Amino acid sequence: MEIPPALIELLRNAERAVALTGAGVSQESGVPTFRDAQIGLWAQYRPEDLATPEAFQRNPKLVWDWYAERRAKVNTVEPNPGHHALAEMGRRIPSFILITQNVDGLHQKAGSREVIELHGNIRRVKCSECGQNAIRWQENSPEVPRCFSCGGLLRPDVVWFGEMLPAGALEAAAAAARNCRVFFSIGTSGLVQPAASLAYAAKSRGAALVEINLEPTPLTPLADFCLHGRAGQILPKLVGAVWG
Numbered sequence: 001m002e003i004p005p006a007l008i009e010l011l012r013n014a015e016r017a018v019a020l021t022g023a024g025v026s027q028e029s030g031v032p033t034f035r036d037a038q039i040g041l042w043a044q045y046r047p048e049d050l051a052t053p054e055a056f057q058r059n060p061k062l063v064w065d066w067y068a069e070r071r072a073k074v075n076t077v078e079p080n081p082g083h084h085a086l087a088e089m090g091r092r093i094p095s096f097i098l099i100t101q102n103v104d105g106l107h108q109k110a111g112s113r114e115v116i117e118l119h120g121n122i123r124r125v126k127c128s129e130c131g132q133n134a135i136r137w138q139e140n141s142p143e144v145p146r147c148f149s150c151g152g153l154l155r156p157d158v159v160w161f162g163e164m165l166p167a168g169a170l171e172a173a174a175a176a177a178r179n180c181r182v183f184f185s186i187g188t189s190g191l192v193q194p195a196a197s198l199a200y201a202a203k204s205r206g207a208a209l210v211e212i213n214l215e216p217t218p219l220t221p222l223a224d225f226c227l228h229g230r231a232g233q234i235l236p237k238l239v240g241a242v243w244g
């Protein structure tokens with residue numbers, strides 16, 4: 001996979017860049033994606049049975065346990081070269097904002113500083129009643145743990161289908177997308193709104209669109225540069241080609 005010289009030149013001179021990342025960036029750390037056929041999370045479970053307020057209402061223990069299992073998994077994995085390359089990009093480009101749909105916290109663990117978590121963070125837990133974040137909770141309790149303040153059921157601090165995104169996150173992400181020279185879409189199928197609309201917003205304001213993904217997505221026809229392959233291989237190669 002060669003890095004196009006025009007892209008190298010563009011990044012060497014870019015003052016402002018934005019990256020939107022999805023599950024594909026964490027896949028090489030061992031975190032399952034959502035829609036990869038057969039291995040993705042949604043290939044085994046139905047989102048509506050696990051990742052909606054209704055699912056939690058219907059069966060809080062099932063939903064709590066599924067996220068507790070994913071949280072335990074996420075606590076054992078490390079950032080991969082793709083995460084580290086994005087952290088380096090953040091050190092090299094004067095204004096670099098990383099918007100992620102991922103809830104694993106691996107970008108921050110790799111050293112990325114300006115991270116907007118559009119879908120929350122699975123390592124955090126909050127009360128389903130009063131919304132207060134829990135400082136600690138019993139992880140393997142037979143019942144779903146309850147809030148120390150109000151006694152409500154605790155839940156993962158992630159966005160479920162049909163829920164609003166964290167206040168301010170989408171506005172900050174949209175403002176960044178409208179005000180950048182280069183917009184990366186990395187490791188995402190580009191199917192979930194409103195995250196998927198950010199690339200179009202950037203493009204409409206004249207940004208160059210770079211897609212780095214294992215397979216084509218609905219965004220591919222719009223991209224100025226398409227680097228199809230593993231993010232953990234392409235991103236370090238890109239950073240090496242631009243900044244040596």
Ligand code: OAD
Nearest residue numbers: 022023024027033034035101187188189213214215230231
């Ligand atoms: P998906 O599973 O929908 O898409 C992951 C994309 O990454 C796919 O296009 C894969 O081809 C690609 N991919 C897989 N491994 C890769 C690798 N090593 N390098 C590069 N690309 C790779 O995951 P997302 O697009 O992140 O939201 O899903 C978006 C949202 O839908 C998630 O945040 C989650 C999910 O439902 C909520 O739960 C609210």
